[in-house]
Amino acid sequence: MTLNASARPERLRHLAETTTAVAEALTRRAGHLEDAYDAYMLANGPDWRIDVSALDEALLAWAETLTGIGAFVGQVGTAFESAGGSGGDGVVTVAEYRMLALLPCDARIVAEAAWGAAEVDWGDPEEPPEWIEELGTTSMVVGHLSEGVDAVEVAFVVGSGADARRSLATPAVLGRFASAEAMARFGNALGWGAAGLAGVAAGLEQWVGDGGTVNFTDHELAARAATRGVGTGAASLAGGAAGTIAATYLCGPGWPACAGVVIVGAGAAATFGGDRVLDRVLDRPGPAQHDPDLVADHVTGYEPGDRPGDVADSTWDLIEDTETQGVAAGERNFERRNAALFDDDIAPETVDALDLPAPWVEREARFPPGWSRVRDLDGEVVAL
Amino acid sequence: MSGRPWFYEPVVSDHDTADEALHQLTLCSISLGEALALLTADIPSVVDGWEGMARLAFDEQMPGILVAGYQLAGALLAAGVAVSAAYESSVLEGDLRARLRADHQAELAAAAR
Numbered sequence: 001m002t003l004n005a006s007a008r009p010e011r012l013r014h015l016a017e018t019t020t021a022v023a024e025a026l027t028r029r030a031g032h033l034e035d036a037y038d039a040y041m042l043a044n045g046p047d048w049r050i051d052v053s054a055l056d057e058a059l060l061a062w063a064e065t066l067t068g069i070g071a072f073v074g075q076v077g078t079a080f081e082s083a084g085g086s087g088g089d090g091v092v093t094v095a096e097y098r099m100l101a102l103l104p105c106d107a108r109i110v111a112e113a114a115w116g117a118a119e120v121d122w123g124d125p126e127e128p129p130e131w132i133e134e135l136g137t138t139s140m141v142v143g144h145l146s147e148g149v150d151a152v153e154v155a156f157v158v159g160s161g162a163d164a165r166r167s168l169a170t171p172a173v174l175g176r177f178a179s180a181e182a183m184a185r186f187g188n189a190l191g192w193g194a195a196g197l198a199g200v201a202a203g204l205e206q207w208v209g210d211g212g213t214v215n216f217t218d219h220e221l222a223a224r225a226a227t228r229g230v231g232t233g234a235a236s237l238a239g240g241a242a243g244t245i246a247a248t249y250l251c252g253p254g255w256p257a258c259a260g261v262v263i264v265g266a267g268a269a270a271t272f273g274g275d276r277v278l279d280r281v282l283d284r285p286g287p288a289q290h291d292p293d294l295v296a297d298h299v300t301g302y303e304p305g306d307r308p309g310d311v312a313d314s315t316w317d318l319i320e321d322t323e324t325q326g327v328a329a330g331e332r333n334f335e336r337r338n339a340a341l342f343d344d345d346i347a348p349e350t351v352d353a354l355d356l357p358a359p360w361v362e363r364e365a366r367f368p369p370g371w372s373r374v375r376d377l378d379g380e381v382v383a384l
Numbered sequence: 385m386s387g388r389p390w391f392y393e394p395v396v397s398d399h400d401t402a403d404e405a406l407h408q409l410t411l412c413s414i415s416l417g418e419a420l421a422l423l424t425a426d427i428p429s430v431v432d433g434w435e436g437m438a439r440l441a442f443d444e445q446m447p448g449i450l451v452a453g454y455q456l457a458g459a460l461l462a463a464g465v466a467v468s469a470a471y472e473s474s475v476l477e478g479d480l481r482a483r484l485r486a487d488h489q490a491e492l493a494a495a496a497r
Binding site for chain 2: 014124358
């Protein structure tokens with residue numbers, strides 16, 4: 001029996017590229033840490049500094065380990081590609097032994113050593129947030145409603161502008177509208193609203209979808225979202241207008257089914273066509289595909305020489321939180337270390353051991369300056 | 385007791401370098417966190433459809449690497465706290481010694497009178 005192996009080689013290579021970029025960024029980061037630590041060690045006395053020299057080395061070691069597994073994954077991807085194989089949806093399936101034979105020696109040893117290990121459930125790939133889908137559904141419903149009104153207008157209203165009037169076949173439900181003109185205005189408003197909503201939903205989806213991919217700068221994100229939003233809105237408007245014109249000529253008054261089919265069909269065609277065009281213009285990176293340079297910048301973050309204004313608020317918050325915790329820990333450490341010095345009644349052994357000056361011993365240290373009680377060496381209060 | 389008392393020994397600490405070390409430790413932790421978030425988000429897509437011994441090798445090693453990364457990110461933050469604590473402690477110690485010195489000098493002056 002031949003065992004098969006499968007994978008999406010492209011995604012494996014993407015992960016290899018990402019790990020390389022991440023490791024590069026962390027190495028850069030570790031360099032900044034080392035510089036800062038060297039200066040810290042020089043300027044702070046041995047009793048007043050913390051030895052964290054192992055941490056930059058640990059960071060470098062982690063980056064190196066990540067590079068190693070990334071390289072392994074990349075080699076596996078290349079082996080799958082070289083082995084040929086078949087499969088749909090980007091999945092390549094080959095005989096396991098063929099793929100292993102194409103791996104470099106050390107990678108093959110690693111793979112073969114994993115025989116019998118358990119597969120990990122890594123969860124599902126991330127999907128866009130639910131609220132975006134809901135917004136998209138809402139825009140679609142409003143769009144269909146708008147198409148419905150357009151269809152009703154074509155079927156039951158004759159004439160246009162001030163001459164517009166209901167045809168003989170107008171159903172009673174249209175009595176809600178004061179006039180055929182009002183209905184036309186309502187239809188227009190609904191059409192614009194549907195187009196706007198569709199544009200906003202599509203733009204947001206583009207923004208959120210692009211945002212997590214680490215492939216675009218902030219300007220590119222905004223431009224792509226605007227292009228998607230405006231394009232989708234324009235396609236929706238164009239589809240509505242084209243459908244109405246087509247239905248007017250093709251169906252005319254008294255044929256609601258015909259008008260409905262033509263208008264909905266035109267709307268769907270415009271949306272489909274618009275999406276295809278926009279997909280071509282705004283080509284989207286594949287799953288787990290990132291721009292390595294942007295990944296490196298993203299992971300490196302704020303660097304010496306950057307403007308403080310470029311630091312994200314969340315970064316400042318964490319720095320401040322770290323500092324606040326440190327201050328509290330430093331105070332606790334100081335108080336614990338020197339508790340004997342601040343006792344109301346300092347033990348004679350402490351006075352001797354620490355060579356404490358008499359005025360210090362006489363003063364009850366816990367009172368703030370100016371409000372000291374003075375005690376004699378026997379501990380009696382002699383003055384306020 | 386010979387020589388000067390211990391509280392005449394200076395406390396050697398420097399705000400700017402301690403602050404910069406704290407910043408760099410925190411920024412390293414943030415960078416590592418960003419890297420881990422990116423990898424954690426990517427891996428489900430990468431392993432989708434991946435089967436075979438190479439996948440098992442990946443599954444055997446990658447969770448440990450990620451856990452080590454999270455631990456290191458925590459250690460970097462803890463080190464930042466420790467650097468800040470050491471500096472704060474030094475400032476308080478410097479104040480304490482200054483007060484002890486002042487009292488000592490007052491004692492010497494009183495004895496000389």
